[in-house]
Amino acid sequence: MARTNTLQEEQALGAATGIASRIAVTLRINGRDHPILVEPRRTLLDALRHDLTMTGTKKVCDMGNCGACTVSVDGQAMYACLLLAVDCDGREITTIEGVAKGNVLDPLQEAFVEHDAFQCGFCTPGQIMNLRVFLDQHDDPTDEQIERAVTGNLCRCGAYPNIAKAARRAVELRAAQRHAGSTRSGDR
Amino acid sequence: MALRISQQGTGEETEVEVVEEDHLQSWPKGAPLAVVGKGHPRLEGNEKVTGRARYSYDVRLPGQLYAKVLRSPHPHARIDRIDTAAAEQLPGVYAVLSSANVPDIAWYDESALFDTTLRMIGDEVAAVAAESEEIAEDALRLIEVTYTLLPFVTDLEAALRPGAPKVWAGGNITEEPKIYDRGDAEAGLSEAEVVIDEVYTTAVALHNSLEPHGCTAAWEGEHLTLWDSTQSVYTVRQEVTEALDLPEHRVRVIKEHMGGGFGAKQISWKHDVLAALLSRQAGRPVQLMLDREAENLAVGNRPSTRQRVRLGARRDGTLTAILAELAQARGAYLTGGEASDVSGMYQTLYRCPNVHTEETPVYINAGPAVAFRAPGHVESAFALEQTMDQLARALDMDPVELRRRNYAEIDQTQDKPYSLPEGLRLCYDRLTEAIGWATYERPEPIGPKRRGIGFAAHDWGGGSGHPPGYAWIELNSDGTADVVTGTQDIGTGTRTGLAQIAAEELGLPLDRIAFHLGDTGTGPYAPVSSGSATQATIGPAIRVAAAEVKAQLFQVASTILEIPAERLTARDGRILVDGDISRAVPIEDITGQIAPHTLHGRGARGPNPSDKAVKTFGAQFVELEVDVETGEVILQRIVTAHDIGRIVNPTIVDSQVIGGITQGIGFALTEERVIDHRLGLVLNPNLEDYYVPTIADVPPITHVHVDVPDTEANPTGAKGVGEPPLVPTAPAIANAIFDAVGIRIRSSPMSRDRILTGLAESINREPRVDA
Numbered sequence: 011m012a013r014t015n016t017l018q019e020e021q022a023l024g025a026a027t028g029i030a031s032r033i034a035v036t037l038r039i040n041g042r043d044h045p046i047l048v049e050p051r052r053t054l055l056d057a058l059r060h061d062l063t064m065t066g067t068k069k070v071c072d073m074g075n076c077g078a079c080t081v082s083v084d085g086q087a088m089y090a091c092l093l094l095a096v097d098c099d100g101r102e103i104t105t106i107e108g109v110a111k112g113n114v115l116d117p118l119q120e121a122f123v124e125h126d127a128f129q130c131g132f133c134t135p136g137q138i139m140n141l142r143v144f145l146d147q148h149d150d151p152t153d154e155q156i157e158r159a160v161t162g163n164l165c166r167c168g169a170y171p172n173i174a175k176a177a178r179r180a181v182e183l184r185a186a187q188r189h190a191g192s193t194r195s196g197d198r
Numbered sequence: 199m200a201l202r203i204s205q206q207g208t209g210e211e212t213e214v215e216v217v218e219e220d221h222l223q224s225w226p227k228g229a230p231l232a233v234v235g236k237g238h239p240r241l242e243g244n245e246k247v248t249g250r251a252r253y254s255y256d257v258r259l260p261g262q263l264y265a266k267v268l269r270s271p272h273p274h275a276r277i278d279r280i281d282t283a284a285a286e287q288l289p290g291v292y293a294v295l296s297s298a299n300v301p302d303i304a305w306y307d308e309s310a311l312f313d314t315t316l317r318m319i320g321d322e323v324a325a326v327a328a329e330s331e332e333i334a335e336d337a338l339r340l341i342e343v344t345y346t347l348l349p350f351v352t353d354l355e356a357a358l359r360p361g362a363p364k365v366w367a368g369g370n371i372t373e374e375p376k377i378y379d380r381g382d383a384e385a386g387l388s389e390a391e392v393v394i395d396e397v398y399t400t401a402v403a404l405h406n407s408l409e410p411h412g413c414t415a416a417w418e419g420e421h422l423t424l425w426d427s428t429q430s431v432y433t434v435r436q437e438v439t440e441a442l443d444l445p446e447h448r449v450r451v452i453k454e455h456m457g458g459g460f461g462a463k464q465i466s467w468k469h470d471v472l473a474a475l476l477s478r479q480a481g482r483p484v485q486l487m488l489d490r491e492a493e494n495l496a497v498g499n500r501p502s503t504r505q506r507v508r509l510g511a512r513r514d515g516t517l518t519a520i521l522a523e524l525a526q527a528r529g530a531y532l533t534g535g536e537a538s539d540v541s542g543m544y545q546t547l548y549r550c551p552n553v554h555t556e557e558t559p560v561y562i563n564a565g566p567a568v569a570f571r572a573p574g575h576v577e578s579a580f581a582l583e584q585t586m587d588q589l590a591r592a593l594d595m596d597p598v599e600l601r602r603r604n605y606a607e608i609d610q611t612q613d614k615p616y617s618l619p620e621g622l623r624l625c626y627d628r629l630t631e632a633i634g635w636a637t638y639e640r641p642e643p644i645g646p647k648r649r650g651i652g653f654a655a656h657d658w659g660g661g662s663g664h665p666p667g668y669a670w671i672e673l674n675s676d677g678t679a680d681v682v683t684g685t686q687d688i689g690t691g692t693r694t695g696l697a698q699i700a701a702e703e704l705g706l707p708l709d710r711i712a713f714h715l716g717d718t719g720t721g722p723y724a725p726v727s728s729g730s731a732t733q734a735t736i737g738p739a740i741r742v743a744a745a746e747v748k749a750q751l752f753q754v755a756s757t758i759l760e761i762p763a764e765r766l767t768a769r770d771g772r773i774l775v776d777g778d779i780s781r782a783v784p785i786e787d788i789t790g791q792i793a794p795h796t797l798h799g800r801g802a803r804g805p806n807p808s809d810k811a812v813k814t815f816g817a818q819f820v821e822l823e824v825d826v827e828t829g830e831v832i833l834q835r836i837v838t839a840h841d842i843g844r845i846v847n848p849t850i851v852d853s854q855v856i857g858g859i860t861q862g863i864g865f866a867l868t869e870e871r872v873i874d875h876r877l878g879l880v881l882n883p884n885l886e887d888y889y890v891p892t893i894a895d896v897p898p899i900t901h902v903h904v905d906v907p908d909t910e911a912n913p914t915g916a917k918g919v920g921e922p923p924l925v926p927t928a929p930a931i932a933n934a935i936f937d938a939v940g941i942r943i944r945s946s947p948m949s950r951d952r953i954l955t956g957l958a959e960s961i962n963r964e965p966r967v968d969a
Contacts, residue, residue: 051332060330065256066249068457070408071490075885078408106249115247123243126849129857130689131246132408132457138247161892164885166408166458167689168860169853170893 040108057095077163106135117183127176129167224909237849265486266334270316273878274350292480296324306531317530320495365561386519386552390510398581401870409457412487415473430726437466461569462498494883498568529566536569572921583654583929609811617910621841622815650938654926661918662812663734668722675793677786684721691850703744705768730918743801816840829950843908843917862927
């Protein structure tokens with residue numbers, strides 16, 4: 011079993027080599043590979059925000075209480091503050107930056123704007139990433155399921171009723187999109 | 199315009215008149231407006247849902263370092279020795295600051311940026327800037343500090359006892375109690391036929407904005423730029439220049455988007471100066487954002503209160519006396535900003551000839567209090583509005599009727615009529631109608647779940663606007679416009695609401711407006727975003743600027759079209775002659791002929807009316823269930839009405855109302871900073887153990903729009919909505935709990951623990967009778 015270096019050893023190593031205490035990982039984010047060197051203790055959240063300057067994912071509690079840093083990892087909603095970057099090598103990560111296609115919003119994003127599902131917007135990337143994974147897994151959720159899905163995402167401005175409305179609207183928009191998609195493929 | 203001038207040294211204030219007017223007539227009631235009154239989506243919506251909105255926390259500059267602060271682990275201590283040598287030698291560390299190497303910079307009362315006496319857990323001991331947050335944290339662990347521990351007190355009531363440990367040498371009472379008297383309150387009590395006398399306490403609540411306090415500082419030569427998460431770029435500029443002895447034109451403060459403030463970011467905190475000093479020493483930009491624990495320990499809270507309330511009334515409900523003896527825990531230091539006015543509502547909400555209030559601010563060895571959304575009024579409403587409910591029951595009177603009988607049409611503290619004297623009455627009318635109060639029947643209990651309904655009212659001194667404030671508008675040659683002001687959007691929708699004012703007056707569609715704010719380097723002065731004042735302060739200034747631009751536009755159009763300017767109007771991007779849509783000329787056809795010249799307008803906010811008092815009012819009903827087996831409160835529905843003047847954007851106003859009530863629910867039921875008073879330790883400075891409401895805690899909320907323009911208040915008729923909605927929520931919940939199960943919870947939060955205790959104590963008492 012690997013022994014954890016003491017702080018002094020780590021420093022000595024770092025001082026001697028500059029980067030020896032860092033580990034090479036390749037983060038696959040929004041369909042693109044990002045090879046970076048990170049300290050083993052660096053969280054996925056800090057790797058996104060610091061190493062990759064992808065600041066759309068927000069840091070709020072940094073201990074898994076608030077949901078603001080939610081990203082999709084291998085199709086599951088996860089707190090980026092509770093994952094180490096070194097554990098995410100090669101995993102399929104989607105962040106808020108990967109949701110819109112250029113300036114074209116995803117139906118969920120569109121619904122958030124339409125229903126005023128945020129005020130300050132700091133929790134919004136986490137709300138959207140969480141709901142997006144949820145809606146990928148639930149085509150026709152009940153109101154209770156929607157509410158349960160975002161119970162872990164805190165919004166201090168209190169946009170909750172509008173977040174629920176936006177989620178219901180997104181269900182409709184996504185259904186229409188699927189319908190349009192299947193009609194098109196049926197025509198071929 | 200009256201500007202306040204503080205005389206240096208004497209502390210005396212004088213007023214000086216500056217001639218500036220927002221001379222426009224108010225848009226009349228019922229005027230057909232094109233943009234104002236419509237629920238346009240937020241202008242910055244796309245940026246916020248795509249993660250592209252750049253908050254202060256998201257600033258990334260070349261070579262940027264990250265700072266961390268070592269904070270006092272003791273509630274009261276003296277630093278005997280501090281050794282930062284090991285931290286300074288750690289690779290990746292660029293700057294270490296502490297009392298050992300920073301000259302005295304005055305801060306808080308008689309304290310300093312780095313004081314060698316620490317008066318609370320969370321006080322700043324040292325600060326480090328390093329290549330990464332992790333290295334900065336390593337460096338903090340290498341700083342050696344020897345402390346001498348001093349006696350401490352962290353409880354409001356304990357701090358007032360004789361012989362209590364002293365937070366400051368001068369004692370624990372921060373200043374002379376604020377005393378207000380009108381008539382003879384004691385005499386009013388003796389002439390009363392019914393007297394209620396109760397004591398309430400409210401807990402410390404923590405703002406918990408999701409974006410913490412913090413900033414990024416960068417020097418270019420002698421010029422400092424701060425990207426700060428602040429409610430007031432101009433306040434930060436002034437306070438930082440004072441602390442660092444810099445000229446104001448060399449400091450620029452920028453805030454584009456902000457993840458919430460709720461009052462706590464309305465002053466400059468130590469991090470602004472620390473980041474600037476660290477950056478200067480390191481020769482690199484430095485970002486210093488607080489972590490959640492520091493956020494909850496050191497940069498503001500809603501103070502705890504103890505309130506003894508006495509009401510005297512005649513049998514017909516007429517109030518003869520209101521007395522309130524109030525204490526509030528200010529923490530270890532006095533901060534600036536909006537005062538926490540616990541006394542105010544006792545003096546003004548109800549007509550009463552005999553009022554006495556006395557308010558004592560108290561030091562304790564814990565984080566300093568600062569304004570938190572309707573500071574003081576949330577606390578006093580909890581006590582006053584429960585006492586009114588109790589009085590109504592003692593008189594066997596409808597609780598709304600009791601309030602109507604004591605209706606105040608004037609501000610009794612200033613002896614001035616309100617700008618909209620029927621404002622609160624309209625709230626009562628619309629609200630009782632919406633809920634069907636005249637024929638309201640309480641649903642039957644279901645199993646252990648008892649149903650109840652509660653009512654509460656409030657007033658609030660905010661929402662009136664805080665002149666002065668300024669705006670500029672450029673009408674571009676293609677018929678688009680840039681609006682510039684030094685105010686800030688702290689997440690409330692300010693950009694959108696203000697842009698709607700510009701679009702309305704200019705006669706442009708909203709998508710032709712670009713809105714620029716939050717930058718002392720580009721925008722004209724605007725005050726702090728507090729007191730629900732921004733829309734009412736800057737809206738009129740923008741309208742004046744737009745009117746000035748429009749007058750110039752009409753002059754140009756008049757020459758080109760050979761039609762007198764008086765016959766021109768603008769709407770939806772076109773200039774109309776005699777209001778005739780068939781003779782409309784696109785604005786860009788006119789402005790295009792003077793390209794690249796743009797038309798420039800300036801606007802100032804005129805003074806508030808001198809002969810009227812401008813306030814906001816509101817009232818709320820809460821329906822709920824109390825589970826008598828578990829003590830759980832299950833909110834069913836909240837219906838609310840507010841006099842906030844004209845509603846500029848109903849969608850955004852509804853969001854503000856829902857958001858305010860949501861924080862009111864937290865204050866009422868779950869939010870409490872818990873301190874172990876034996877250790878002085880805050881047990882829940884995080885979002886795990888400090889319970890802010892989740893989606894599951896919020897019932898359906900109906901906002902009944904009053905939407906009557908307050909034409910006396912300012913030329914837009916709009917007042918503010920940020921703070922009012924949460925003021926009546928907690929007492930309405932408390933009154934509904936009483937209605938459901940017959941127990942009074944006189945301490946916030948009304949936790950299950952307190953409800954179960956109350957239920958247990960009430961078993962031997964008659965139901966529905968106050969103790």
